[in-house]
Amino acid sequence: xxxxxxxxxxxxxxxxxxxxxxxxxxxxFDHERNAALCRKVAQKCYLPACRLLLDLVQRHxxxxxxxxSLSGIILEQFERYCPExxxxxxxxxxxxxxxLLAETYHHTLAFLYSRTEFAEQVRMHxxxxxxxxxxxxxxxxxxxLVYNNELAHFVAEMGYETILxxxxxxxxxxxxxxxxxxxxxxxHVKLLLKNYxxxxxxxxxxxxxxxxxxxxxxxxxxxxxDQVNGHGDLVNLFMDVETLGxxxxxxxxxFEFVKALPGRVLQSARNEFRxxxxxxxxxxxxxxxxxxxxxSWADTERDxxxxxxxxxxxxxxxxxxxxxxxxxxxxxxxxxxxxxRLQTSDHVYYMCTKSFADADVHRxxxxxxxxxxxxxxxxxxxxxxxxxxxxxxxxxxxxxSA
Amino acid sequence: xxxxEFPPYISGGLGTACFGLTRxxxxxxxxxxxxxxxxxPDSHSQHVRLLxxxxxxxxxxxxxxxxxxxxxxxxxxxxxxxxPYATVETVEPMTSVDVEAALKSGPPIPGVRxxxxxxxxxxxxxxxxxxxxxxxxxxFTQVNRYAHYVAxxxxxxxxDVIHAHDWMTYPAGILASRxxxxxxxxxxxxxxxxxxxxxxxxxxxxxxxxxxxxxxxVITVSYLTKTLATRHYAVSPDKVDVVYNAIDHDGxxxxxxxxxxxxxxxxxxxxxITMQKGPEYFVRAAKKVLEVMDDVRFIMxxxxxxxxxxxxxxxxxxxxxxxxxxxxLRGPDVERVFRMADLYVMPSVSxxxxxxxxxxxxxxxxxxISKQSGVSEILTHALKVDFWDIDEMANKIVAVLRHPxxxxxxxxxxxxxxxxxxxxxxxxxxVQVYEKALAHSVAPV
Numbered sequence: 001x002x003x004x005x006x007x008x009x010x011x012x013x014x015x016x017x018x019x020x021x022x023x024x025x026x027x028x029f030d031h032e033r034n035a036a037l038c039r040k041v042a043q044k045c046y047l048p049a050c051r052l053l054l055d056l057v058q059r060h061x062x063x064x065x066x067x068x069s070l071s072g073i074i075l076e077q078f079e080r081y082c083p084e085x086x087x088x089x090x091x092x093x094x095x096x097x098x099x100l101l102a103e104t105y106h107h108t109l110a111f112l113y114s115r116t117e118f119a120e121q122v123r124m125h126x127x128x129x130x131x132x133x134x135x136x137x138x139x140x141x142x143x144x145l146v147y148n149n150e151l152a153h154f155v156a157e158m159g160y161e162t163i164l165x166x167x168x169x170x171x172x173x174x175x176x177x178x179x180x181x182x183x184x185x186x187x188h189v190k191l192l193l194k195n196y197x198x199x200x201x202x203x204x205x206x207x208x209x210x211x212x213x214x215x216x217x218x219x220x221x222x223x224x225x226d227q228v229n230g231h232g233d234l235v236n237l238f239m240d241v242e243t244l245g246x247x248x249x250x251x252x253x254x255f256e257f258v259k260a261l262p263g264r265v266l267q268s269a270r271n272e273f274r275x276x277x278x279x280x281x282x283x284x285x286x287x288x289x290x291x292x293x294x295x296s297w298a299d300t301e302r303d304x305x306x307x308x309x310x311x312x313x314x315x316x317x318x319x320x321x322x323x324x325x326x327x328x329x330x331x332x333x334x335x336x337x338x339x340x341r342l343q344t345s346d347h348v349y350y351m352c353t354k355s356f357a358d359a360d361v362h363r364x365x366x367x368x369x370x371x372x373x374x375x376x377x378x379x380x381x382x383x384x385x386x387x388x389x390x391x392x393x394x395x396x397x398x399x400x401s402a
Numbered sequence: 403x404x405x406x407e408f409p410p411y412i413s414g415g416l417g418t419a420c421f422g423l424t425r426x427x428x429x430x431x432x433x434x435x436x437x438x439x440x441x442x443p444d445s446h447s448q449h450v451r452l453l454x455x456x457x458x459x460x461x462x463x464x465x466x467x468x469x470x471x472x473x474x475x476x477x478x479x480x481x482x483x484x485x486p487y488a489t490v491e492t493v494e495p496m497t498s499v500d501v502e503a504a505l506k507s508g509p510p511i512p513g514v515r516x517x518x519x520x521x522x523x524x525x526x527x528x529x530x531x532x533x534x535x536x537x538x539x540x541x542f543t544q545v546n547r548y549a550h551y552v553a554x555x556x557x558x559x560x561x562d563v564i565h566a567h568d569w570m571t572y573p574a575g576i577l578a579s580r581x582x583x584x585x586x587x588x589x590x591x592x593x594x595x596x597x598x599x600x601x602x603x604x605x606x607x608x609x610x611x612x613x614x615x616x617x618x619x620v621i622t623v624s625y626l627t628k629t630l631a632t633r634h635y636a637v638s639p640d641k642v643d644v645v646y647n648a649i650d651h652d653g654x655x656x657x658x659x660x661x662x663x664x665x666x667x668x669x670x671x672x673x674x675i676t677m678q679k680g681p682e683y684f685v686r687a688a689k690k691v692l693e694v695m696d697d698v699r700f701i702m703x704x705x706x707x708x709x710x711x712x713x714x715x716x717x718x719x720x721x722x723x724x725x726x727x728x729x730x731l732r733g734p735d736v737e738r739v740f741r742m743a744d745l746y747v748m749p750s751v752s753x754x755x756x757x758x759x760x761x762x763x764x765x766x767x768x769x770x771i772s773k774q775s776g777v778s779e780i781l782t783h784a785l786k787v788d789f790w791d792i793d794e795m796a797n798k799i800v801a802v803l804r805h806p807x808x809x810x811x812x813x814x815x816x817x818x819x820x821x822x823x824x825x826x827x828x829x830x831x832x833v834q835v836y837e838k839a840l841a842h843s844v845a846p847v
Contacts, residue, residue, distance in 0.1 A: 020794065021796070021797045021801065022793060022796070310815075311806075353815050369786070370786070372811070373785075375801075376798060376805075379801065379805055
């Protein structure tokens with residue numbers, strides 16, 4: 001039996017407005033642009049994708065099942081700018097065929113800087129999902145699938161027994177991402193690894209006319225899925241939902257492909273779809289997947305270099321998290337929210353100076369002409385945010401950093 | 403190859419470009435006959451003198467080593483003086499010691515006064531009344547004289563293509579092409595529109611236009627300049643190829659990053675202080691920077707017809723003690739001033755290419771350049787700004803001075819980027835243009 005586990009990520013950041021060193025305002029975010037982008041992507045992707053997925057669940061009478069993860073701030077933006085997406089998401093959740101996953105509310109890299117903040121944001125997110133959809137997430141996935149053994153331990157202590165991560169070749173060796181693994185010394189925790197080859201066939205290569213497999217048909221892809229039988233149990237297809245209509249435009253035929261896929265997969269009685277939690281019940285755990293280093297699902301390196309690859313990026317995050325104690329001590333809710341919105345990983349992603357093969361992916365909705373402009377803007381905002389701290393609390397940040 | 407300046411006697415990027423290109427062409431196996439205007443020191447008998455690389459580079463030991471790199475080059479020095487930027491060598495250069503001393507001492511800065519004096523003592527008359535570029539009165543005579551001697555050379559020497567650099571050599575190029583029947587390639591390093599804005603000197607424009615029109619092929623140093631050539635000189639875009647400049651990597655590898663610890667940050671402007679280079683925007687941005695930061699000094703290194711007005715502007719903005727004018731700097735002094743700088747700014751209004759930012763990067767100085775520059779087409783790891791956007795210029799200057807990680811990242815990335823720019827690639831670009839020109843000239847009419 002081969003189970004297809006689709007997981008779609010929904011996220012958009014609050015992009016900053018151009019903020020010069022001479023600016024003094026405390027409204028840091030470009031509401032117009034964020035609204036316009038949210039609506040634009042909704043038209044091209046969120047709305048048609050959700051409608052299609054809902055239709056597929058209904059048409060296949062529950063045999064098409066999948067998982068999604070929604071950042072807290074995309075939910076806020078849907079509520080404000082595109083409530084109809086939220087309605088569709090509620091309907092999807094209501095079918096009982098769609099599992100919602102846990103993540104940090106502001107789509108952050110907090111795990112690397114502050115465990116307190118990380119845990120708090122995961123709780124905030126979980127509460128919000130429960131409030132909106134009536135289901136409490138049981139499976140954890142960190143921002144951009146950033147993962148290592150330590151994260152597994154920490155998240156397991158928070159009560160999550162299933163975690164998603166990237167299936168990195170250099171760590172898997174000859175093993176397959178088609179089995180369930182556990183972190184070293186945590187036999188009760190289950191890891192589901194992204195099958196990056198098959199995931200990226202859809203997410204990155206689908207519309208590429210130079211790809212030998214172009215044009216990819218649902219029939220052909222279902223054959224590849226079927227080939228897993230005998231070698232493993234799972235085909236973990238993890239991707240951004242923007243794949244459907246935004247990264248791959250409608251004219252590539254992506255919607256027709258996804259529409260036809262469940263039927264093709266289910267043609268064979270030995271294949272099925274499962275949510276993440278259903279998959280971990282259905283299959284045994286194979287062995288330990290040891291990840292001593294930080295991995296992610298980004299770029300060809302599958303590491304953190306997209307967010308922490310140069311001195312600007314590490315400086316921006318270090319300076320931001322250095323304010324944690326002072327921001328908390330201020331008791332200023334607006335300040336806390338602004339500080340959290342600056343934690344969204346996209347802000348440092350825009351500062352990435354890597355180019356070459358991954359340059360195109362880095363350009364999606366990037367509001368800056370260069371990584372340097374992005375850093376300058378971020379640091380100007382951070383300077384202003386710092387100036388809002390009460391003086392006695394500003395001293396706290398120095399003690400914290402000492 | 404028809405040029406008008408060559409190291410060590412240079413006033414700007416053209417001499418550097420001619421040096422880099424000629425050497426790389428020689429190394430690619432191209433025979434180059436380089437015609438260069440040079441004042442004749444004593445003898446009046448010869449107006450055209452042949453110089454082998456060995457006699458041309460006869461100075462220091464370092465120079466003599468260079469001769470080998472120019473094995474396929476013959477230099478012909480002709481008796482003409484072509485110095486379009488009259489102010490270049492006329493301002494007394496302040497020595498590097500003076501610069502450092504001036505920086506150390508508090509206000510008032512002694513550097514400002516001497517520079518004022520030296521500016522008022524400039525040769526070459528008053529600047530162009532309407533603010534355009536300043537040309538000495540008999541420059542056109544010299545241009546014709548150069549053309550006259552080039553005509554003599556055509557009769558004596560053999561060559562396949564004529565490659566003429568900028569307007570002063572175009573009349574010679576046109577003449578040489580007519581006399582020899584060989585194709586003319588003109589290389590546009592700058593145009594009258596870049597140098598003088600809207601106050602275009604009609605006589606120079608006419609020569610530029612005639613050169614571009616007469617040429618079989620036109621080389622521009624950027625797409626920015628290609629656009630100017632097609633828009634203002636009615637050159638068909640099909641006739642124009644872009645060949646970017648590069649930078650010399652000799653002896654610059656492994657240079658240690660200077661560790662001069664100062665409380666004061668230094669922002670550098672280096673270039674001719676003329677309208678084209680945007681000195682006024684630099685001074686105005688300095689004023690904005692000083693509104694939010696103390697302990698910043700702005701150095702303006704160079705000479706030109708806007709030195710006086712720039713000094714006056716700084717004084718009137720109340721930042722006279724923060725802006726230091728050094729006059730024109732040469733070789734070692736340029737290097738020293740780069741080493742002191744935390745940021746190099748090129749706010750040019752219209753810069754066909756701009757080699758200076760590449761030199762700054764080679765000296766480990768990050769750069770802020772105007773978007774109105776050809777070099778911004780090939781430089782990704784630089785801060786960029788519209789020359790008129792003083793607020794944004796100041797914003798970016800402050801950021802570099804305040805945030806060492808920005809300086810570090812720019813430095814790392816831009817050094818790598820610039821290390822890949824080679825004159826050999828530029829020379830290959832020229833060879834391709836020669837081939838096109840030759841193919842065109844032998845094609846049936």
